[in-house]
Amino acid sequence: MVSALKGDARLPRYQRLAETLRDEVVTRRWRPGEQIPSENVIAAQYGVAPGTARQALARLVDEGLLERQHGRGTFVRRPSFDQSLFRFFRFSNEAGERVVPESRIVQRELMRAPSEVARQLQLPGEAEVIFMNRLRLIDGVPMLAEQIWLPAERFAAFMAMDASEIGPLLYPVYDSLCGEVVARAEESLTVEMATPAYARVLRLEEHTPLIVIDRLAYGYDGRPIEWRRSRGPAAQFKYHTEIR
Template identity: 30%
Template structure:
């Protein structure tokens, strides 16, 4: 017999879910459970780095078999939204974890193992969103926006010039001082202090020539070849919350991607 659900988490029968249209009627049962767990992540019921209830507890909560819950969790783990830890349970994935820190940054040295990149903040300022950024991020032109420019270093040499734009309404306390004080990964700061978790990203990559304005901080001559990487990052519910344009100096590095 399955154990009773926790008192603060009443069972949500699947017929109620169908009426609420939380999942399509034709969706496999494990996909419906996946959607319900994802809903808990979206609403902040389980925050980045926290453990979620066991498979047995979730099965009792949703009124399904443990195998159905396991299959739903397997997919969420494959999507890098959850992390299984042997003997400890299942946890909400966080960019603060060592294995997750550079999930969206694929720059790899020609020789040797990838090393942590040093960061140099050039500026952090508030502005009004120009029309082209607002369109990409589903905002209105003129909405408050935070613009961050920084350099990433490898072995003391600048390798990435990053321009980052964030919606001002989500990151009201983000300042130059806060960024300079933070020692962990950038996305880890956004998770812990602002509750915004980057779960996936889209990238556009092209070769460009360094212009004078970008050549100086990257310590290359104007006209040198660079890799331009434009990334749009999303939180739960496919909501865009970060736009980033990075210029990569690939003289001694390459851009690595694993295809599945």
């Protein structure tokens, strides 16, 4: 039997099919890394021509939701953006090699959400959040100071976890422990002068400029999951982009 397409019947079929398939990912019936049915199967399932199914799949690949591999199949893309730091900072160790910075959680506690945090995470003002203070280090030298906030309600299992068992990559932990998958994030960059406290932590002179990166991470369903603010030395900052 043919399944129904979501959305307004006046919309193009490939758009309605794309929305229908997107929903499979959003509701986690299709999970990251998983293979989805072939385009012929999907076409038959929803009663459209293979070319139309193809167009829908192409759109979802464009959006970064799916990945296609010639001869193998179509898969739900596993988002991974912990390389994101490298887009902004030149981090290398003494040998000049690029490395993933080591990670040290300095502090982790429950608190009432500060007003900006509540606003960013779209929580009521009195909501509880998990607050973390984290350092990223290379060869033992602190390169980045991060503050991280999570809605306490959805991250109870994370709060219960032993801090020493948490590796440098948080998003996979969010997924496996709390079922929260980060699908995309918005970042905004500004420059500020190091306060004495940050200068001490990052071993810089006072009144050295810092790059501040605010990142709001969203799930597939568009809800905010995590807000973090990272500070690093502006001297290490370099960003490259193309425009047209």
